[in-house]
Amino acid sequence: MPSFKARALVAPAPAEPFVLENFTINTDNIPAGQALVRFIASGICHTDISAWSGLFGPMIPSPAVFGHEGSGIVEWLPADYAGPLQVGDKVMASFTRCQACSFCKAGQLSGCHVFTPKNLACYDERMQQQTIKLDSGVDVVVGFFGQSSFASHMPCHFQSLVKVDADTALPPVTAFGCGIITGFSTALSLMPSHTPRSFEQLRSLMSLNGETLQRDGVEADATPQTLAVFGIGCVGAGSLVFASKVASKQIPVVIAVDIDDARLALATKLGATHTINSAGLSSDEVAAKVRELSHGGTGATMVVEASGVPACVETGIKALGHRGRLAIVGAPAPGSSIPVDVFNLLNNQQTIRGVMMGDSDPLIILPLLLKLHKQSPWMQHLVQEYKPENMAQALKDAKAGTTIKPVLVW
Numbered sequence: 001m002p003s004f005k006a007r008a009l010v011a012p013a014p015a016e017p018f019v020l021e022n023f024t025i026n027t028d029n030i031p032a033g034q035a036l037v038r039f040i041a042s043g044i045c046h047t048d049i050s051a052w053s054g055l056f057g058p059m060i061p062s063p064a065v066f067g068h069e070g071s072g073i074v075e076w077l078p079a080d081y082a083g084p085l086q087v088g089d090k091v092m093a094s095f096t097r098c099q100a101c102s103f104c105k106a107g108q109l110s111g112c113h114v115f116t117p118k119n120l121a122c123y124d125e126r127m128q129q130q131t132i133k134l135d136s137g138v139d140v141v142v143g144f145f146g147q148s149s150f151a152s153h154m155p156c157h158f159q160s161l162v163k164v165d166a167d168t169a170l171p172p173v174t175a176f177g178c179g180i181i182t183g184f185s186t187a188l189s190l191m192p193s194h195t196p197r198s199f200e201q202l203r204s205l206m207s208l209n210g211e212t213l214q215r216d217g218v219e220a221d222a223t224p225q226t227l228a229v230f231g232i233g234c235v236g237a238g239s240l241v242f243a244s245k246v247a248s249k250q251i252p253v254v255i256a257v258d259i260d261d262a263r264l265a266l267a268t269k270l271g272a273t274h275t276i277n278s279a280g281l282s283s284d285e286v287a288a289k290v291r292e293l294s295h296g297g298t299g300a301t302m303v304v305e306a307s308g309v310p311a312c313v314e315t316g317i318k319a320l321g322h323r324g325r326l327a328i329v330g331a332p333a334p335g336s337s338i339p340v341d342v343f344n345l346l347n348n349q350q351t352i353r354g355v356m357m358g359d360s361d362p363l364i365i366l367p368l369l370l371k372l373h374k375q376s377p378w379m380q381h382l383v384q385e386y387k388p389e390n391m392a393q394a395l396k397d398a399k400a401g402t403t404i405k406p407v408l409v410w
């Protein structure tokens with residue numbers, strides 16, 4: 001019966017300082033469907049801070065261990081495990097899902113019917129909240145995004161884990177599991193499709209062959225794209241990386257919008273072709289600037305709203321051009337609303353959608369991101385490492401904006 005001595009940063013109650021606590025993991029008590037991971041690094045994401053601060057309300061358990069950008073080594077697997085992982089493998093953790101609902105089965109992983117209960121409210125396979133017992137005797141909820149990686153060791157849902165190359169240096173890239181994959185894949189999801197989606201739907205519904213639904217003279221959409229990214233944090237950086245490293249031919253204009261000049265300078269390093277400091281500008285002024293800078297001056301075709309500020313969604317919609325597509329990625333407080341000109345939305349045939357985790361499949365996107373990063377790294381511009389003992393300083397620096405991506409190194 002192997003047991004492991006571990007440490008975790010426990011959030012005792014909403015907005016109360018994290019406390020580094022000791023606990024012991026007995027592998028006999030790890031629920032089915034989970035591996036034990038020894039974390040090397042865990043990024044601190046804005047969602048961790050929102051969950052801890054109470055922004056999401058009572059659905060977030062307390063006391064709890066947060067953290068959902070973990071990476072480390074598989075320490076233990078159940079005897080009956082038959083998947084791709086082995087003890088000693090390096091892994092990155094992303095998000096968990098039920099594997100049984102229609103969205104999971106269709107590969108729309110972040111669309112899982114129980115995405116929020118499982119990832120934010122920490123429900124496990126049995127749809128119960130899983131706990132660990134601290135050495136002090138207190139029970140603490142774990143399983144945040146199937147990982148609760150603000151810890152030296154933690155049982156993790158198999159679905160949350162992706163094996164990576166043994167030579168991967170984990171602390172710099174640990175934020176790929178949420179922030180970067182979200183920004184990167186969201187931008188990917190906003191690209192124009194090459195055939196009308198309705199054709200694809202009809203084809204599968206009616207079992208037709210390709211020719212039946214093609215019309216002569218129809219070409220792939222070659223409209224030069226304009227991507228505007230609101231909020232240059234880790235998610236915004238991921239969107240810029242997508243545009244500059246994967247789709248620079250298709251997206252000749254990339255506009256970064258933020259209120260901080262240092263972040264805009266970073267955006268330029270990451271491939272933004274234009275920047276707008278929106279401090280002191282009205283929503284209409286910012287939207288007009290985006291439209292002016294856009295390809296052909298016709299407005300953005302793709303907008304990623306990563307600031308979490310509802311007013312930026314409003315500005316982003318105003319900045320959209322004909323058939324423009326906007327993704328809401330930054331999380332505001334529940335109940336937030338904005339005014340929208342519904343006629344304009346219809347008349348310009350625009351799309352506004354909420355996107356969770358970039359609508360991504362981490363098994364496909366994480367290895368691709370690691371490959372891109374190996375070719376020409378960018379995380380050195382974002383990451384600041386902290387010891388777990390210095391969590392308060394990490395949070396302070398993140399709040400002040402002096403650190404874009406604080407990473408705890410265990």
Ligand SMILES: [Zn+2]
Binds near residue numbers: 098102103113114
């Ligand atoms: Zn599901």
Ligand SMILES: [Zn+2]
Binds near residue numbers: 046047048068178179
């Ligand atoms: Zn996150």
